Each structure stands twice: as C-alpha cells, then as structure tokens.
Amino acid sequence: xxxxxxxxxxxxxxxxxxxxxxxxxxxxxxxxxxxxxxxxxxxxxxxxxxxxxxxxxxxxxxxxxxxxxxxxxxxxxxxxxxxxxxxxxxxxxxxxxxxxxxxxxxxxxxxxxxxxxxxxxxxxxxxxxxxxxxxxxxxxxxxxxxxxxxxxxxxxxxxxxxxxxxxxxxxxxxxxxxxxxxxxxxxxxxxxxxxxxxxxxxxxxxxxxxxxxxxxxxxxxxxxxxxxxxxxxxxxxxxxxxxxxxxxxxxxxxxxxxxxxxxxxxxxxxxxxxxxxxxxxxxxxxxxxxxxxxxxxxxxxxxxxxxxxxxxxxxxxxxxxxxxxxxxxxxxxxxxxxxxxxxxxxxxxxxxxxxxxxxxxxxxxxxxxxxxxxxxxxxxxxxxxxxxxxxxxxxxxxxxxxxxxxxxxxxxxxxxxxxxxxxxxxxxxxxxxxxxxxxxxxxxxxxxxxxxxxxxxxxxxxxxxxxxxxxxxxxxxxxxxxxxxxxxxxxxxxxxxxxxxx
Numbered sequence: 001x002x003x004x005x006x007x008x009x010x011x012x013x014x015x016x017x018x019x020x021x022x023x024x025x026x027x028x029x030x031x032x033x034x035x036x037x038x039x040x041x042x043x044x045x046x047x048x049x050x051x052x053x054x055x056x057x058x059x060x061x062x063x064x065x066x067x068x069x070x071x072x073x074x075x076x077x078x079x080x081x082x083x084x085x086x087x088x089x090x091x092x093x094x095x096x097x098x099x100x101x102x103x104x105x106x107x108x109x110x111x112x113x114x115x116x117x118x119x120x121x122x123x124x125x126x127x128x129x130x131x132x133x134x135x136x137x138x139x140x141x142x143x144x145x146x147x148x149x150x151x152x153x154x155x156x157x158x159x160x161x162x163x164x165x166x167x168x169x170x171x172x173x174x175x176x177x178x179x180x181x182x183x184x185x186x187x188x189x190x191x192x193x194x195x196x197x198x199x200x201x202x203x204x205x206x207x208x209x210x211x212x213x214x215x216x217x218x219x220x221x222x223x224x225x226x227x228x229x230x231x232x233x234x235x236x237x238x239x240x241x242x243x244x245x246x247x248x249x250x251x252x253x254x255x256x257x258x259x260x261x262x263x264x265x266x267x268x269x270x271x272x273x274x275x276x277x278x279x280x281x282x283x284x285x286x287x288x289x290x291x292x293x294x295x296x297x298x299x300x301x302x303x304x305x306x307x308x309x310x311x312x313x314x315x316x317x318x319x320x321x322x323x324x325x326x327x328x329x330x331x332x333x334x335x336x337x338x339x340x341x342x343x344x345x346x347x348x349x350x351x352x353x354x355x356x357x358x359x360x361x362x363x364x365x366x367x368x369x370x371x372x373x374x375x376x377x378x379x380x381x382x383x384x385x386x387x388x389x390x391x392x393x394x395x396x397x398x399x400x401x402x403x404x405x406x407x408x409x410x411x412x413x414x415x416x417x418x419x420x421x422x423x424x425x426x427x428x429x430x431x432x433x434x435x436x437x438x439x440x441x442x443x444x445x446x447x448x449x450x451x452x453x454x455x456x457x458x459x460x461x462x463x464x465x466x467x468x469x470x471x472x473x474x475x476x477x478x479x480x481x482x483x484x485x486x487x488x489x490x491x492x493x494x495x496x497x498x499x500x501x502x
Contacts, residue, residue, distance in 0.1 A: 003137060004062065005096045006069040006088055007047075007054030010110050013087035015365040019346040021077035021084065023048045024262060031055065031076040032133040038072065040065040043135040045128040045142065047103070049120050050165075050196070050260075050345040050364060051110050053077065056096070058137045066090055097394055100141060101387045104149030106158060110368055111168045112380065113158040118149045119195060140398070148390045155386065157379040165343060165367065166196070166203045166258070172362045172370055173256070173339045184208040186255035191247065191267055193221040196260040196343050198228070205229055205237040209256065212239045215247050217261075251276035251338070258341045259348035268340075270352035277337055277358055336360045400460055403472035407456045409481050414448045 008021065023031065028046050035044035035057055043058040055073055059065030070088055074081035091099045099108070104121055106113040125142035128134030134142070152158050167179070174182035188209045190201045193216040201212055212229060216222035222241035229239040242250060251257065251273065259267055274280060337358035342349040345364055353361045422441050426432070432440070455475070462471045475481070 002059060002062070002093050003056070003096045003141065004059045004065045004069065004093075005054055005056045005091045005099060006066060006073060007052060008073075008084070008087045008089065009052035009054070009108070010364075010368050011108070012089050015345075015363075015368060017079065017084070017087055018051060018053070018364075021053055021073070021079045022050075022345045023053060023077060024264070027076050028127065029131060031072060032128065032131050034076070035069065035072055036133050038068045040068050043128075043138045044133045045124050045138045047100075047121060047124045049117065050343060051368070052103075052108075056100070056138060056141070058135065062092060094391060094395055097141065098387060098391045100145045101148045101390055101394075102384075104145040105152035105383050105387060106149070107380065107383060107387070110364075111165055114164050114168075115149075115153060115159065116164055116196075116199065118146060121145055121149070137398070140401075141394070144390070144394050148387065151390075152383045152386050156382045158383050164199060164203065166200045166341075168370075169258075169341045169343065169362050169367055170203065170207065172367065173341055173360060175360070180208050183256065185210045187211045187213070187253055188256040188258065189213045189215065189247070189250050189254040190225075191215050191244075191257065191259040191348065192261040192344075193218070193225045194260065194262070197258070198225055200258040200260065200341070200343065201225060201229055201239075204256070204258070205239075209237060212237055213250050213254070214239065214241045215244050215250065216241070217244050219243060248272060248276065254338065256339045256341070257349075258343065260343040261348055263344070263348060264346065266350050267344075267348040268350060268353070270350040270356065273338070273340075273350070273353050273359060274356050277356065279357055403459055403475070406472040406475050406481065407459065410456065410475065410479055411452065413479065413481060414452060418444050418448055 008018065010018065013021075023046070028048055031046055032044045035041050035055065040059040040061050041057040042060075045056045047054045047056070053073065055069050057065060057069060059069075070085060071081060073088070074084045077084065100121075102108050103117060106115065106117060109117055121142060125134060125139070125146075128138060128142075170179045170183065173179075183204065184207075186209050188201075188204045188211065190197050190204070190212060193214060197214075197216075201214060204212055212226075214222040214225050214229075216225075219241065226239040226241045229237060247268075251268075257268070261267055335358065338360075340349055340353055340359060340361040342361065342363040347363055349361060349363065351361070351363070353359050418441075421444065422437075425440065426437070459471045459475055
C-alpha cells in the first residue's frame with residue numbers, strides 16, 4: 001500500500017474555484033466514507049481549510065487511486081470533474097509525506113509560517129479517527145506532521161517569516177499604518193464564533209480595539225467567546241454577544257467587521273452594507289484584468305489534466321500551467337468608514353462591497369495576492385532542512401515497521417519449533433528432572449536466538465533503506481512463513497488501543 005494525496009489550494013487554483021469546492025463538515029464525513037468504499041483505498045483523511053482541500057489515502061494502485069480520488073473530490077465539492085481537474089495536484093509516497101510536513105510547518109500557507117494549520121491538521125486526524133477511516137499509516141503520518149510542525153516553530157524563527165491570517169488581514173486593512181494605532185479605540189463586530197472567528201476576536205482585543213461585539217447563530221457559543229475575551233489578563237476590551245438578527249443594527253455602530261462562518265451563502269450583502277452606512281451603491285468601477293502567475297512545477301507535482309475523454313489518464317510531471325486571467329475589483333476611494341475582513345470560504349461578504357464609498361474590503365483573494373509578495377525569512381531554509389530530515393526519518397520508520405510483522409512471525413515460528421522439540425524430548429527421556437529439562441530448554445532457545453539474531457537485526461537495518469521492503473519478502477520466502485500469520489501480526493499491531501496516541 002502507498003500514500004497518495006490529491007488536492008487543490010491557493011497555489012494551484014483561483015479563489016473562485018476554492019470557494020465553490022469548499023466542503024462543509026458533513027460533506028467531509030461523507031467524502032471519507034465514500035473514499036473507503038472505493039476499491040483502491042484502505043485509509044482516508046481530508047484536510048479542508050479556507051485555502052486548501054486535500055484528500056489523503058492509502059492506495060494499492062497509483063493511477064486507479066488518482067482517478068478515484070479526483071472523481072470523489074469533484075462529486076462531493078459540486079465542481080465538475082473536467083473543470084476541477086486542471087487545478088488538482090498529486091503527490092505520491094515520499095512526495096506526499098514531504099507535502100504534508102511542509103504544510104504543517106506553514107511553508108505552504110498563504111501567509112508563510114502561520115501556526116493555525118497545526119490545529120486544522122489535528123482536527124483532520126481527529127475526524128479520521130472518529131470515523132475510523134484513518135488507519136496505521138495515516139495515524140502515523142498526521143501525528144508525525146504535528147510533531148514536525150511544532151519542532152519547526154520551536155527550533156526556528158518561522159513565526160517571524162509570517163503571521164496568522166487574521167494579523168495579516170488586519171495589516172492589509174490598516175493599509176500600511178501600524179495596526180495597533182489604526183485599530184486603537186475602534187468598535188469591532190465579529191460574525192461567527194468558530195476557531196477562526198475566536199482567533200480574530202482575540203487578535204483584535206490584543207490590538208487595542210475598545211469594544212468587540214460577537215454575533216453567532218448559536219447564541220451560547222457567542223456568549224462563551226465573550227466570556228473568554230473578558231477573562232483575558234492582557235486585554236481590557238469590552239465585549240458582548242448579540243443574536244444574528246442584530247447584525248444590521250451593529251453594522252451602523254461598527255468600525256471593523258470580521259466575518260468567518262460556515263454559511264454556504266452571503267452573510268452580508270452589498271445592499272445591507274450600503275444601508276448600514278446610509279449610502280447607495282455606486283456604479284462599479286471597471287475592474288482591471290491581470291495575469292496571475294501559474295504554479296511552479298516544484299510547488300505543484302504532476303499538476304496536469306487527469307481526465308481524457310471522461311476517464312482518468314496517466315500523467316507524468318507536467319510543465320507550468322497556462323497563466324490564467326483574473327479580475328481584481330477596484331477598491332472605493334475616500335475615507336474608510338467601515339473596514340471589512342472576510343476570512344470565510346466560501347465568502348461571507350459580498351464582493352460588491354468594493355464598490356461602496358467609505359468601505360474597504362479585504363478577503364481571501366486579496367490576501368493571497370498580497371502575501372505573494374511578502375518577504376521570506378532566512379529561517380524558512382532551516383525549516384525546509386527539518387522537513388527533509390523528517391521525511392527521510394519517517395520513510396525509514398515506515399519501512400522498518402513493514403518488516404516487523406515478518407520478524408515477529410519468524411520468531412513465533414522458531415518458538416513453536418523449540419516447543420515441539422522439547423515435547424518430543426519429554427517423550428523420549430521421561431526420566432529427566434525439572435532442572436535438567438529447564439537447562440536443555442534454555443540451551444535450545446539460546447541456540448535459536450543466536451542463529452536468528454544477525455539476520456533479523458540486519459533485515460531491520462536494510463528495510464529502513466529505500467527499496468528495503470524486498471528483504472521482508474525474501475525472509476518470508478526463505479523461511480516459508482505463512483502469509484496469514486504475518487497479516488495477523490499486522491492486524492494485532494493496528495488494533496493496539498495505545499497506538500497513535502499522543
């Protein structure tokens with residue numbers, strides 16, 4: 001079996017496609033269940049964030065796996081396969097491990113070095129464990145990814161290379177001013193009470209806003225977030241919760257709005273925003289069309305069309321994709337009366353807010369464009385070294401684990417042989433006393449252990465090297481080990497309740 005990941009992200013697809021392909025929690029669960037039901041996959045996990053959707057699976061066939069996972073992503077995202085395919089990337093075996101470890105370290109994030117991705121990876125693992133779709137390989141992989149990400153943040157200054165998406169968004173709203181000076185004394189409205197909204201509220205509180213109003217469909221969650229904000233020792237922000245029905249009134253009093261909900265439709269329409277400011281929608285300025293750079297081959301492995309005449313086609317590493325034309329809405333001019341930060345995918349705030357006089361809107365698309373020019377810290381190179389080392393270590397450990405059931409089965413067979421021979425000896429020499437029998441038994445066991453020690457140690461060493469899985473096969477063939485016995489050892493290891501816990 002081999003690790004395969006098929007996905008799309010801000011590096012490979014425009015925000016408009018990511019927005020349409022986003023998966024709600026129930027859709028993610030159904031995707032995982034359908035992936036396991038598909039023939040090529042025995043394990044599955046999905047990593048879905050505001051700027052990436054990735055499906056991980058343990059498959060026995062590469063091309064069949066790519067075709068099946070691509071089809072499942074299209075079916076569950078609602079984006080047609082032909083439309084989705086050009087934006088998909090594929091990573092296999094060590095490249096798939098390297099990709100996830102890079103994601104965990106923040107190297108593949110929209111804002112390099114942001115740490116929120118670790119929580120999202122943890123959530124993806126928990127979902128796979130809860131639904132029993134993550135087996136030994138994906139448990140090991142995601143647990144190790146979390147450790148690698150934590151190591152990168154503790155051993156390097158990757159945090160200085162970037163920051164959270166929220167902080168970066170506030171910087172963009174401040175338009176070059178110090179965010180603390182810009183936000184100081186302002187009133188903020190936070191729509192949503194999930195992890196991203198909670199992070200936004202906490203960041204706003206530390207930035208120095210005077211008041212935070214939290215609106216959420218579930219009032220209890222809004223109340224809980226307000227309670228957390230008021231308990232903070234490092235802030236003195238006023239906070240209160242309101243029903244979603246009060247958002248219109250709160251807009252008239254707010255200076256900053258941050259929205260991140262799981263809604264599938266718009267939370268704030270352009271008309272509602274215009275009404276809040278008491279203005280009318282201006283005629284939309286003509287939006288410039290610009291050419292966005294295509295993803296580089298190093299960033300998008302095998303980024304190519306996987307569908308030919310309706311069926312999956314084998315593909316090698318593709319060259320750069322054709323540059324795409326994207327439309328960047330022009331911002332309104334004049335003093336900013338209401339600053340809007342939309343961190344939702346799909347979007348919460350109508351893009352037409354760009355046209356409303358007195359409003360500034362920063363959304364995922366504009367953040368992606370701004371972060372593309374963000375400077376990279378020297379620590380990024382150190383993190384890349386950590387990732388490479390950890391990928392090599394993970395591969396060696398997985399290959400060594402692959403041979404372990406064979407070694408256990410060999411020693412089990414040897415123990416059975418010893419037990420059988422001692423039983424025969426008891427029949428031939430019934431007058432042996434207990435001390436003599438114990439000495440003979442111990443001697444035979446020592447001989448067997450010494451004979452097996454060198455080959456079993458050596459096969460473990462060889463198995464940790466690339467291509468080492470063949471040594472386990474050779475061991476099974478030479479000693480005529482029952483494949484069912486080896487499989488039984490593997491299943492016992494997989495079902496160990498203490499495995500994969502951190």
